[in-house]
Amino acid sequence: MLDLKICPRCGDRADVPLVEADRLVCRVCGQRWEFRRLPLFALTGPSGGGKSTVGPELARRLAGEAVVLEQDVLWTGALRDDAGEVDGHPRFRSTWLRMAAMIHQNGRPVVLCGTVVPPEFEPLPERVFFSSIHYLALVAEPDVLATRLRARPAWREWDEPRIAETLEFNDWLRTEAPRMSPPVRLFDTTHATRDEAAEHAVAWFRELSPRDAAATRAPRTGSTAARPAHSP
Numbered sequence: 331m332l333d334l335k336i337c338p339r340c341g342d343r344a345d346v347p348l349v350e351a352d353r354l355v356c357r358v359c360g361q362r363w364e365f366r367r368l369p370l371f372a373l374t375g376p377s378g379g380g381k382s383t384v385g386p387e388l389a390r391r392l393a394g395e396a397v398v399l400e401q402d403v404l405w406t407g408a409l410r411d412d413a414g415e416v417d418g419h420p421r422f423r424s425t426w427l428r429m430a431a432m433i434h435q436n437g438r439p440v441v442l443c444g445t446v447v448p449p450e451f452e453p454l455p456e457r458v459f460f461s462s463i464h465y466l467a468l469v470a471e472p473d474v475l476a477t478r479l480r481a482r483p484a485w486r487e488w489d490e491p492r493i494a495e496t497l498e499f500n501d502w503l504r505t506e507a508p509r510m511s512p513p514v515r516l517f518d519t520t521h522a523t524r525d526e527a528a529e530h531a532v533a534w535f536r537e538l539s540p541r542d543a544a545a546t547r548a549p550r551t552g553s554t555a556a557r558p559a560h561s562p
């Protein structure tokens with residue numbers, strides 16, 4: 331199954347997937363199967379920090395090495411219906427982890443561009459699909475961030491209360507980043523060009539990605555994956 335939550339043997343869909351010794355384990359039938367457990371890369375930060383400028387450049391520079399995706403494309407319909415009910419939009423976040431893990435089975439790590447912090451990903455059941463999640467936040471000085479947001483087109487609806495909220499998040503992130511679990515790395519884009527920010531993000535990815543993701547724990551055909559759990 332491409333969807334790692336579904337057992338390839340009995341078809342059970344796990345609400346809380348189980349990984350033991352780098353294999354997925356079905357709680358219902360006991361089936362154990364190999365999968366590619368790659369790191370996920372979250373390029374985060376407040377709006378105006380530079381994610382959407384760096385994202386396309388990152389896709390170009392990491393073509394063939396990574397799959398660079400924009401988080402906001404799934405900010406739609408039922409996935410954001412839990413807004414206001416619980417913090418952190420777990421339905422939206424879980425869907426992204428499930429999607430990224432499925433893409434990982436093709437052998438390349440995902441770089442997800444969008445605002446997120448470790449407390450929103452780390453407690454989720456789908457976190458077990460990844461060896462680690464690395465966070466790089468693009469931040470800026472408050473006055474520069476505000477100027478960037480005020481310059482955005484009217485349809486994006488950046489009014490002053492929303493700008494103030496973003497500045498508060500930016501401040502909080504810059505203070506708390508090193509204390510989060512795992513720590514969030516910061517890159518200040520106040521005086522950086524798009525190329526400098528992209529170069530920094532590429533270096534971050536290459537430092538932390540597996541040397542050959544395609545060869546990392548590529549599931550073998552046959553062998554343990556196909557053996558029924560109750561065979562003698």
Ligand SMILES: [Zn+2]
Binds near residue numbers: 337340359360
């Ligand atoms: Zn099963």
